[in-house]
Amino acid sequence: MSHPIVLHHFNESPFSEKIRLIFGLKRISWCSVLISRTMPRPELMPMTGGYRRTPVMQIGADIYCDTQRIIRELERRFPTPSLFPGGAxxxxxxxxxxxxxxxxxxxxxxxxxxxxxxxxxxxxxxxxxxxxxxxxxxxxxxxxxxxxxxxxxxxxxxxxxxxxxxxxxxxxxxxxxxxxxxxxxxxxxxxxxxxxxxxxxxxxxxxxxxxxxAIGHGTRVEISSTKALELARDSMPQTAEMSDPLDPNGRKVGDLVDITPDDYGKIPVRGRIVASTAQTIAIARHDAAVADVVVHFPRAGFLIKSA
CATH class of the missing domain: 1.20.1050.10 (Glutathione S-transferase Yfyf (Class Pi); Chain A, domain 2)
Known part of the structure; x- marks a missing residue:
């Protein structure tokens, strides 16, 4: 089943502007959920496990936090045109x-x-x-x-x-x-x-x-935060299990961890590792409001600690 790309953002957010421009560059159709500039965000927090920086991208029950991780997923799913036209x-x-x-x-x-x-x-x-x-x-x-x-x-x-x-x-x-x-x-x-x-x-x-x-923002359609929550609740995460055999701390699929930004917004998100690489880590969570989700983070700029 194909799920729409949903961006939880606010129009004034500079980090969200990055993602909107990539939608324009790659000519992507996407759903916009406008969130408040300040807390609370009661229909987003069950999906992220408390992570509260902006933006957040949602594809079904897979939730992508931080622009690094969002961009990496967009480049994987939409490799043309590449974000690295000159290499490097x-x-x-x-x-x-x-x-x-x-x-x-x-x-x-x-x-x-x-x-x-x-x-x-x-x-x-x-x-x-x-x-x-x-x-x-x-x-x-x-x-x-x-x-x-x-x-x-x-x-x-x-x-x-x-x-x-x-x-x-x-x-x-x-x-x-x-x-x-x-x-x-x-x-x-x-x-x-x-x-x-x-x-x-x-x-x-x-x-x-x-x-x-002039690049623009692709094709944008507004939906409600309630609709986005329903999309997550009615979906199953699509992330396959994958351990990183070279993880310097020996982490593996199933380990319970807390993941926290290392600069600000230091709210830990707890879950069990589903997949990890040198650049990414994904954890499984359950919340009564949203059922089962997998939350994705980058490695750089985040602290991962055994829970």
Missing amino acids: EGIGWASAMWTDRSFFQNTVNLVFGSLGARVPQSFIDDREKLRGAKFDVEAMRAGIPQMRDQYRAHLDWIESQLADLGDWLCGERAGLLDINAYMNIWYVRSNLEIADELLEDFSRVREWEQRMR
Whole structure:
């Protein structure tokens, strides 16, 4: 049975924009479930086991967490056009450690420092719970000069790469490196009127931004979170058992583990290993609201501990 691709996201989410662009690049038809920017998300949590970062992709009763894992599954299911048109697949995957961490943190500080008092207190409270630390908008405001300096440095890297290769960062067509880097340009553009000012000295980045926006989001159909929950409950997970014989900690199918992000949103998800590789791990869970699901995570950026 073929299940629709369902993305649980909100329109303002920069990480969700990555996935939406891949839908556009690969011309994928997908179902959109709009979730709130803040907790609670009562019809999503039973599927993820408590994982609360955005986005989450659902295919029947298989639930994919983190953009790394979502992207890897989309590339497996829809290999054409490839996300690695110029080769260099390893660098393409690894680029997320730049774009999603140092570059993104710089971008977040710039955006929220510039927004200042316009940031709702409810959003601040939610992000403090998510990060386990103070979401200090005033400190971000004070740091704007430094954040502009650092944002400019990131832009200069992109400009230099475009000068070397032409229209795209990773070869003859748009690929994962472009999508990863574009997320932060998109986020500033979506929130700040000074986006043009920040890009003024980077003509190649400005032209590249227009090309990225033109990719679009594929074919999008809205469905309700209730419908998505029903799809999971009425499906069976399709993940085959697979152990990693080279797992450095000797983990195997059936082991009970907790999986937790290593940076923020440190909410452990518990389940029994169904499949694992050097890059991925999937665990089986049961929840009364959704029955049996398999939740998929990447290895990089996540901690796996015996439960």
